[in-house]
Amino acid sequence: MAIPRYWRNTQHYYNLIGSKCKKCGRVYFPQRSVCADDDSAELEEHPLSREGKILTFTVLRTSLSDPSKENTDVIVSEMPLVLAIIELEKGVNVTAPIIECEPEDIKIGSKVEAVFRKIMEKGEKGILGYSYKFRLMR
Numbered sequence: 001m002a003i004p005r006y007w008r009n010t011q012h013y014y015n016l017i018g019s020k021c022k023k024c025g026r027v028y029f030p031q032r033s034v035c036a037d038d039d040s041a042e043l044e045e046h047p048l049s050r051e052g053k054i055l056t057f058t059v060l061r062t063s064l065s066d067p068s069k070e071n072t073d074v075i076v077s078e079m080p081l082v083l084a085i086i087e088l089e090k091g092v093n094v095t096a097p098i099i100e101c102e103p104e105d106i107k108i109g110s111k112v113e114a115v116f117r118k119i120m121e122k123g124e125k126g127i128l129g130y131s132y133k134f135r136l137m138r
């Protein structure tokens, strides 16, 4: 039995698995099937580091809720929310929330590690909320 595509994709997000071009070595996350640099279709799975550093971040202090209330399952309950761009390895950045800390503790360059908590899925297609979050390394 084939595994549904959305489930496979969920696993890739959950495990932070990118793809790496066999020709030039460029790493992509989320995965790509064709390299943007050389059009090679020879890409292989490439597990990413679960540790990274913060390149930049922003602190959201107002609710992200949808006024229509249709997307209540994607409301982020933890406020304020710190949303950061994290470099996992050279050239591979992800945007994710930083949890379990005060915004004042976060600095550009802070080391963070991935944690996998709630995965929110919505509907049959399994649209993801945030599947990974990061916290400061102590």
Ligand SMILES: [Zn+2]
Binding pocket: 021, 022, 023, 024, 025, 026, 035, 036, 037, 038, 039, 040
């Ligand atoms: Zn390439």
